[in-house]
Amino acid sequence: MNGKRATAFVPGHVTAFFSAHPAEDPAAAGSRGAGLTLSDGVDVTVEPTDDIGAFAAGGASATDASAAGDGPAAVGDDAIAPITLDGEPASIGAVADVLAALDVRARVELETDLPIGAGFGVSGAAALGTAFAANAVADRGRSENDLVRIAHAAEVERGTGLGDVVAQARGGIPIRLEPGAPGHGELDGVPAHARVEYVTFGELSTEEVLAGDTDALTEAGERALSRLRADPRLPTLMDASREFAERADLLVPEVAEAIEAADRAGDAEGGDAEREGGSAAMAMLGRTVFALGTGLSDAGYDPAVCHTHPAGARLVDGER
Amino acid sequence: MNGKRATAFVPGHVTAFFSAHPAEDPAAAGSRGAGLTLSDGVDVTVEPTDDIGAFAAGGASATDASAAGDGPAAVGDDAIAPITLDGEPASIGAVADVLAALDVRARVELETDLPIGAGFGVSGAAALGTAFAANAVADRGRSENDLVRIAHAAEVERGTGLGDVVAQARGGIPIRLEPGAPGHGELDGVPAHARVEYVTFGELSTEEVLAGDTDALTEAGERALSRLRADPRLPTLMDASREFAERADLLVPEVAEAIEAADRAGDAEGGDAEREGGSAAMAMLGRTVFALGTGLSDAGYDPAVCHTHPAGARLVDGER
Numbered sequence: 001m002n003g004k005r006a007t008a009f010v011p012g013h014v015t016a017f018f019s020a021h022p023a024e025d026p027a028a029a030g031s032r033g034a035g036l037t038l039s040d041g042v043d044v045t046v047e048p049t050d051d052i053g054a055f056a057a058g059g060a061s062a063t064d065a066s067a068a069g070d071g072p073a074a075v076g077d078d079a080i081a082p083i084t085l086d087g088e089p090a091s092i093g094a095v096a097d098v099l100a101a102l103d104v105r106a107r108v109e110l111e112t113d114l115p116i117g118a119g120f121g122v123s124g125a126a127a128l129g130t131a132f133a134a135n136a137v138a139d140r141g142r143s144e145n146d147l148v149r150i151a152h153a154a155e156v157e158r159g160t161g162l163g164d165v166v167a168q169a170r171g172g173i174p175i176r177l178e179p180g181a182p183g184h185g186e187l188d189g190v191p192a193h194a195r196v197e198y199v200t201f202g203e204l205s206t207e208e209v210l211a212g213d214t215d216a217l218t219e220a221g222e223r224a225l226s227r228l229r230a231d232p233r234l235p236t237l238m239d240a241s242r243e244f245a246e247r248a249d250l251l252v253p254e255v256a257e258a259i260e261a262a263d264r265a266g267d268a269e270g271g272d273a274e275r276e277g278g279s280a281a282m283a284m285l286g287r288t289v290f291a292l293g294t295g296l297s298d299a300g301y302d303p304a305v306c307h308t309h310p311a312g313a314r315l316v317d318g319e320r
Numbered sequence: 321m322n323g324k325r326a327t328a329f330v331p332g333h334v335t336a337f338f339s340a341h342p343a344e345d346p347a348a349a350g351s352r353g354a355g356l357t358l359s360d361g362v363d364v365t366v367e368p369t370d371d372i373g374a375f376a377a378g379g380a381s382a383t384d385a386s387a388a389g390d391g392p393a394a395v396g397d398d399a400i401a402p403i404t405l406d407g408e409p410a411s412i413g414a415v416a417d418v419l420a421a422l423d424v425r426a427r428v429e430l431e432t433d434l435p436i437g438a439g440f441g442v443s444g445a446a447a448l449g450t451a452f453a454a455n456a457v458a459d460r461g462r463s464e465n466d467l468v469r470i471a472h473a474a475e476v477e478r479g480t481g482l483g484d485v486v487a488q489a490r491g492g493i494p495i496r497l498e499p500g501a502p503g504h505g506e507l508d509g510v511p512a513h514a515r516v517e518y519v520t521f522g523e524l525s526t527e528e529v530l531a532g533d534t535d536a537l538t539e540a541g542e543r544a545l546s547r548l549r550a551d552p553r554l555p556t557l558m559d560a561s562r563e564f565a566e567r568a569d570l571l572v573p574e575v576a577e578a579i580e581a582a583d584r585a586g587d588a589e590g591g592d593a594e595r596e597g598g599s600a601a602m603a604m605l606g607r608t609v610f611a612l613g614t615g616l617s618d619a620g621y622d623p624a625v626c627h628t629h630p631a632g633a634r635l636v637d638g639e640r
Contacts, residue, residue, distance in 0.1 A: 132511055135511060136511065136512070139553075141551055141552065141553050142511070142552070143495065143508045143509065143510065143511070143549075143552040144492070144508055144509035144510070144511045144552075145508040145509070146552075147511055171631060172464070172634070175463065182508070188463045188464055188465040188502070189463065189464035189465070190463065190464070191452055191455060191456065191462070191463070191464045191467060191635065192456070192635065193634065193635055229463075231461055232461060232462070232463040232464075232466075233459075233461050310631040310632075310634040311491060311630040311631030311632075312630075312631075314492070314513065314630040315511065315512065315513055
């Protein structure tokens with residue numbers, strides 16, 4: 001090993017419902033709720049660099065950059081934008097924080113088929129994948145719980161997520177019983193897997209929603225979790241998700257329309273057991289609808305198709 | 321759905337070291353330690369049967385059998401041996417107990433490439449896979465933690481395992497920080513994956529070992545766990561495993577010889593970082609040696625080859 005790069009894969013995660021649980025310690029803060037991890041996810045490649053300017057974006061002086069420039073590698077665009085998302089320069093605070101926490105200076109390449117900012121946990125996946133890949137390539141010797149804790153805390157502190165990281169570390173269909181990173185939180189899961197279809201109509205501002213009436217949201221989230229704990233089946237998860245979106249007043253018109261269309265298409269086909277709770281729901285927080293089986297394509301949409309993912313974040317090459 | 325059968329895959333698990341922690345509540349009992357889950361595992365297919373005789377092996381009277389016999393299915397060999405392992409009738413107490421706990425009457429087919437009774441956690445995999453598949457096919461609506469708890473308790477009560485089930489539910493390279501099922505135990509993991517080779521020289525009696533000097537074993541196991549917690553890397557896991565086997569006086573001659581041969585082969589090649597802790601160790605509890613990379617084939621053995629497995633137990637078809 002002593003490899004020059006390492007890659008981690010982290011599944012996407014759509015949240016079906018949640019309640020927010022702030023805390024002073026970012027490892028203890030988080031959310032309760034449930035969702036689906038997805039075989040569509042994020043590949044995160046970390047490549048260490050000795051170029052100081054490449055790490056401390058915005059913090060590197062000209063002197064630093066020229067001092068590093070006497071190595072064989074020229075200081076080019078990568079030094080200004082050490083994080084790329086599908087080849088384009090990107091700024092993801094939680095990724096920079098994870099690198100800093102592990103004391104790794106590196107270029108981070110993110111590759112994903114998932115829509116950005118639409119409720120798929122891309123920032124959580126980026127933070128968690130960076131933790132796994134940076135630990136491997138720089139041989140930091142952290143345990144999985146440590147890496148999840150670092151990524152979760154970075155997401156919470158940046159305000160970009162509360163529950164995606166712990167769900168994405170676990171895989172499957174995670175139920176977040178208690179909020180927070182390993183050592184604080186507690187997880188369970190729905191023992192199932194499913195074909196998943198999704199359609200996105202655009203972004204939804206997490207900040208805006210969390211600045212609104214969070215009492216109603218929290219009450220609706222806790223109620224949905226109680227329902228799922230009493231009956232940890234997929235149809236109940238979907239039905240609890242729909243009730244949550246209504247009670248928390250989060251449904252946006254395009255999403256509501258798609259959910260209704262999937263319902264009608266399901267009814268027209270007679271419906272099977274999986275549809276009992278409704279086959280489609282809204283991803284929290286995005287203008288996104290996801291459906292089990294063929295709910296959206298039956299309704300005439302042209303959805304992306306994937307599956308629930310059986311495993312959590314993992315190294316895929318270059319690891320120790 | 322309402323399928324007539326469901327199949328779960330459960331990875332194999334080689335224990336590198338352990339300490340035993342008995343408790344009155346079988347869900348609280350278990351072991352601390354660490355090991356590798358393997359892509360070689362057990363496929364468990366559960367097919368419900370209305371035939372009462374097929375479920376209550378040994379408990380069915382002739383009257384029961386004939387009463388059930390007026391259905392279309394004849395009462396044949398399957399009624400006497402409702403559990404098969406690679407096509408042969410098998411008796412696995414923990415599997416029967418899991419079915420009873422879920423109130424499911426079923427035929428259970430186990431298929432595996434793993435050696436039996438040689439330290440690969442086949443009985444744990446059978447119990448856990450039965451829990452997942454029976455829950456799915458009979459729509460029992462249990463959560464994953466519930467199913468793990470049921471399978472773990474069955475293994476503990478039958479005396480066939482202490483830590484395999486929780487490790488196999490998690491996947492990866494699990495570290496068992498605290499003993500017991502979800503709600504009691506606590507897990508971490510080594511963030512790595514590896515090619516794994518293994519050779520088996522036969523069975524080793526778990527009962528015999530646990531009837532011996534368990535003080536030395538427990539002390540050695542706790543010491544190994546402390547080492548791995550301080551440095552959660554694969555080479556440390558392998559080295560801690562070897563030290564454990566020596567201190568607990570568990571090494572059998574064929575295994576010791578294979579470990580030494582793998583060492584010599586590694587040294588002859590100059591060795592890479594992965595070999596620092598020794599590339600081979602003994603599986604607890606079996607006359608089995610496992611190695612990372614090509615440790616055993618380099619030494620001239622003809623090992624089975626697999627990989628660490630990224631995911632825990634999961635349904636593979638027929639599930640809801």
